[in-house]
Amino acid sequence: EAGVTQSPTHLIKTRGQQATLRCSPISGHTSVYWYQQALGLGLQFLLWYDEGEERNRGNFPPRFSGRQFPNYSSELNVNALELEDSALYLCASSLSRPGTQYFGPGTRLLVL
Amino acid sequence: EDKVVQSPLSLVVHEGDTVTLNCSYEVTNFRSLLWYKQEKKAPTFLFMLTSSGIEKKSGRLSSILDKKELSSILNITATQTGDSAIYLCALEYGNKLVFGAGTILRVKS
Secondary structure, three states, X not given: OOOOEEEOOEEEEOOOOOEEEEEEOOOOOOEEEEEEEOOOOOOEEEEEXXXXXXXXXXXXXXXXXXXXXXXXXXXXXXXXXXXXXXXXXXXXXXXXXXXXXXXXXXEEEEEO | OOOEEEEOXXXXXXXXXXXXXXXXXXXXXXXXXXXXXEOOOOEEEEEEEOOOOOOEEEOOEEEXXXXXXXXXXXXXXXXXXXXXXXXXXXXXXXXXXXXXOOEEEEEEO
């Protein structure tokens, strides 16, 4: 069974640009979660999508947004990039409730 | 606001040692507590704990939840260099997982 996949693995952008990160959940999982892990910090919850709807949102500004497609894959968009957005962005999926989540390998975003 | 606090922040041990990692939390109305191991990028699931006092075991790893003390411990016996990783504790509540900052474990050969 294929795990959670994310693309790209690395992304380099400059301040003010937009970044788009992609995630494909484990087959059969309907929920997708996004986390930010900045250097030296724990995982910070960003967004939770389930059945195409945004179910919950962490304490991040509106320039962090996303969506979930009918095939349950998801995109995370970060607009007006700032230097402090440099981090590892992890996507996870689960069957429904947040409980046991399975993580993808992450996208490392560097903002110059 | 630190709702999930892990200790120690980092730990260096020798192969064969036994380690105990701690996770304490503030909320009481959570659904479950989870432990993950993060080596390079993707955290991998270890345990989910929902009931107090019931130990979960997987090989050399075990974990237990103490709802009275608002804490959980993760034990690793006979440590190996492959156990070197960041160990993350997370609480499931409010339709999300809230993670602690993690414990960095380094096992020296």
